[in-house]
Amino acid sequence: MQARLIDGKAIAAAVREQVATQAAGFRAQTGIIPHLAAVLVGRDPASSVYVKNKRLACDKAGLSSSLDELPAETTQTELLAVVRRLNADPGVHGILVQLPLPPQIETQAVLDAVNPIKDVDCFHPENVGRMVQGRPRFLPCTPHGVQHLLHAAGVETAGAHVVVLGRSEIVGKPMALLLMQKGPGANATVTICHSQTRNLTAVMRTADILIAAIGRAGFVTADAVKPGAVVIDVGTNRVGDKLVGDVDFAGVSQVAAAMTPVPGGVGPMTIAMLLKNTLEAARLQAKVGGHFNFSSSQS
Numbered sequence: 001m002q003a004r005l006i007d008g009k010a011i012a013a014a015v016r017e018q019v020a021t022q023a024a025g026f027r028a029q030t031g032i033i034p035h036l037a038a039v040l041v042g043r044d045p046a047s048s049v050y051v052k053n054k055r056l057a058c059d060k061a062g063l064s065s066s067l068d069e070l071p072a073e074t075t076q077t078e079l080l081a082v083v084r085r086l087n088a089d090p091g092v093h094g095i096l097v098q099l100p101l102p103p104q105i106e107t108q109a110v111l112d113a114v115n116p117i118k119d120v121d122c123f124h125p126e127n128v129g130r131m132v133q134g135r136p137r138f139l140p141c142t143p144h145g146v147q148h149l150l151h152a153a154g155v156e157t158a159g160a161h162v163v164v165l166g167r168s169e170i171v172g173k174p175m176a177l178l179l180m181q182k183g184p185g186a187n188a189t190v191t192i193c194h195s196q197t198r199n200l201t202a203v204m205r206t207a208d209i210l211i212a213a214i215g216r217a218g219f220v221t222a223d224a225v226k227p228g229a230v231v232i233d234v235g236t237n238r239v240g241d242k243l244v245g246d247v248d249f250a251g252v253s254q255v256a257a258a259m260t261p262v263p264g265g266v267g268p269m270t271i272a273m274l275l276k277n278t279l280e281a282a283r284l285q286a287k288v289g290g291h292f293n294f295s296s297s298q299s
C-alpha cells in the first residue's frame, strides 16, 4: 500500500482564503482590522521563523500584526508588563506569546496574564476549561488544525480509535480533548500515550488514527502502524538542516492509508487556525466593546 498524502498546504490555503474574505467583510461592516500582537523573547531561530510566518500570513489575509521583540534576559516582571500593555490596548485583538520562554520566566504565569478574550492560542485556563466543557471561546491552533485536516481529508473520527502520542499542553492534551467531544469531527475513542506507557508499539498498532506529537524524529516506524490507519505527524524536528517529523515517512507510507508530510502537513494548519482565532477575537471584542471584565490577579 502507498499512503495517500494529506496536503496540509492546500487545505490551509483554503482556510486562509476563507478568513481573508470574512475579514474583509468584517472590516467593511465595522471599520476594524483584526490585529495580532506577537511577543518573542530571545533569539531561538525556530521561534523567530514561526513568528515571521505567522505575521506574513496575517498580512496576506488582510489582518494586521505587530511584534514585541524582547531580549533573552527579559525578566518575568518585564514580560508581564508587556502583556498588560497589550491587554489594555483596544487596537490589539489577539496576543501570542511565542513558546518556549527562557528558563527564568514561569510560562504559566505569563499565559495566565493574557486577557482570555485576546487569547488566540487558547492557552489561558479559562479558555482551556471552556473547551473541556464543550463550550469553547477559541480552539487551540494545532489541535484544531489537525481536526480540520482530518475532516477535509474525509477521515471519519466518530467511533474511531485515536491514539495520541504525547501529552503536552500545546498539542497532546487538547488534541485528545477535542476529538473525544460530542459533535461533528469528534466523537472518537481516544487513548493518550506517553513516556510511561507500557507496550507502546502494541497500543499504537490499535489506532485507526495515530497522531504523533512527541518531538522525536522518526519515532513512529511501520511496525507501530496498523495497515490502513491514518497517521498525522505533528513533529517538527531539526536534523541537520532538514525539518523532519515524528514519523518515519518512508516506512510508514508503505502501511498507512493516508498520512501528512513534514513540512506541508500540520504546520500550515496551525497558522491558518491562528488567523481564524484572531478574526474571532476581533469579532468578540467588537461585540463587548470595552466591557469584558478580566479580573485575573495578574492584570
Ligand code: GUN
Pocket: 096, 097, 098, 099, 100, 121, 141, 142, 170, 270
Ligand atoms: N510554540 C510552539 N507552538 C506554539 C504555538 O502554537 N503557540 C505559541 N504561542 N508558541 C508555540
